[in-house]
Amino acid sequence: MTDADKLAADNLNPARGTVRRIAREVCEYTDTRLEAVMGRDQTPATCRVRELVCYIAERSGLSPNQISRALGKDGSTVRHAIQNEKRRRGEA
Numbered sequence: 001m002t003d004a005d006k007l008a009a010d011n012l013n014p015a016r017g018t019v020r021r022i023a024r025e026v027c028e029y030t031d032t033r034l035e036a037v038m039g040r041d042q043t044p045a046t047c048r049v050r051e052l053v054c055y056i057a058e059r060s061g062l063s064p065n066q067i068s069r070a071l072g073k074d075g076s077t078v079r080h081a082i083q084n085e086k087r088r089r090g091e092a
Contacts, residue, residue, distance in 0.1 A: 019062065019070035023053045038071060047081075054078050055085035 020038070027034045032049045050071070057067045068078040086092040 019053065019057045019067055022057050022060065023071075026053050026056065051081040051085045054081040058082050 023037050024034055026032075026049060027037055030049050030052075032046060036043075036046045037050050037053060054064075054067050054071070057070075058064065064078045064082065065075050067073075068075040071078065083092060
């Protein structure tokens with residue numbers, strides 16, 4: 001994902017969306033398969049997209065526990081993903 005992709009992802013409107021809806025929108029924008037992001041795929045590109053989904057979902061008001069249940073991941077994994085994305089954006 002390029003810097004332009006990250007900036008454009010900031011313009012996505014996650015307002016009151018579910019994790020799945022956010023994931024669908026991010027996947028469409030990044031040309032990533034939704035099944036890969038929602039599933040067990042661990043390729044670096046898919047993990048970056050999943051981290052972006054977690055970050056946007058958290059910014060839309062969902063808790064890490066809600067996000068983890070929707071993605072089928074552990075809560076600590078989601079918190080780590082959010083922290084990674086914040087670090088990439090210079091927020092942490």
